[in-house]
Amino acid sequence: MQVLVVDDSRLARLELSEQLNHINGATLIGEAANIRQAKQQIETLKPDVVLLDINMPGGDGFKLLEQLDYLPQIIFVTAYDHYAIKSFEYNALDYLLKPVTLKRLQAAFDKLKPVSQNEQKLALHQQFFLKDGDNCFFVTLADVICFEAMGNYTRVHLANATPATYRSISAIAERLPTESFFRASRSWIINTHYIKEITPSVAGGFDVQLQYGKQVEISRRQASAFRQHWSL
Numbered sequence: 001m002q003v004l005v006v007d008d009s010r011l012a013r014l015e016l017s018e019q020l021n022h023i024n025g026a027t028l029i030g031e032a033a034n035i036r037q038a039k040q041q042i043e044t045l046k047p048d049v050v051l052l053d054i055n056m057p058g059g060d061g062f063k064l065l066e067q068l069d070y071l072p073q074i075i076f077v078t079a080y081d082h083y084a085i086k087s088f089e090y091n092a093l094d095y096l097l098k099p100v101t102l103k104r105l106q107a108a109f110d111k112l113k114p115v116s117q118n119e120q121k122l123a124l125h126q127q128f129f130l131k132d133g134d135n136c137f138f139v140t141l142a143d144v145i146c147f148e149a150m151g152n153y154t155r156v157h158l159a160n161a162t163p164a165t166y167r168s169i170s171a172i173a174e175r176l177p178t179e180s181f182f183r184a185s186r187s188w189i190i191n192t193h194y195i196k197e198i199t200p201s202v203a204g205g206f207d208v209q210l211q212y213g214k215q216v217e218i219s220r221r222q223a224s225a226f227r228q229h230w231s232l
Contacts, residue, residue: 004047132163185219
């Protein structure tokens with residue numbers, strides 16, 4: 001497990017780094033003292049797990065997670081207990097209060113999913129379960145029009161409903177068949193079977209009209225990939 005430690009306190013980073021030496025399979029690959037550094041290192045190093053403080057210069061740990069395309073496994077490490085419930089809305093694997101003991105850190109790492117345990121791709125005919133509040137859905141993947149990132153969760157757009165799931169859009173993208181689903185931007189994945197019309201956008205990408213009245217923009221960055229994938 002490759003680990004990144006994110007904390008504005010040098011002493012806290014040092015203590016966690018020393019404890020990681022006693023965690024079997026954990027390798028420290030970097031440290032960050034603020035949100036800007038953390039975002040850059042996560043996108044560059046792509047760690048398996050991040051030990052993440054919440055209150056830091058430049059924003060908090062929650063805001064950091066909302067900015068990421070690549071989302072590693074997260075263990076929050078903080079001096080405040082009142083963020084605990086909110087942390088699990090962001091799919092945190094654990095919430096550790098400072099000062100962290102080696103025993104408690106080990107227990108958190110025991111919850112981590114092994115790197116080799118990759119989730120299988122879904123097929124269009126397969127179904128998946130969603131629970132959104134008091135409502136439950138059993139959805140066939142082919143019926144999904146698009147996925148929309150909404151901060152710490154992802155909204156699933158269907159013909160007659162828009163349930164949400166507390167999974168990042170990047171994690172969802174990894175399970176989708178690329179012959180049918182396309183990452184239009186950081187915030188959208190579209191099911192290409194529902195495309196009705198495509199027109200060039202002012203920003204240099206494409207404006208896409210989907211069935212059931214949904215409109216999505218393919219970003220300029222992704223427009224080239226779209227043309228390459230679906231051109232004759």
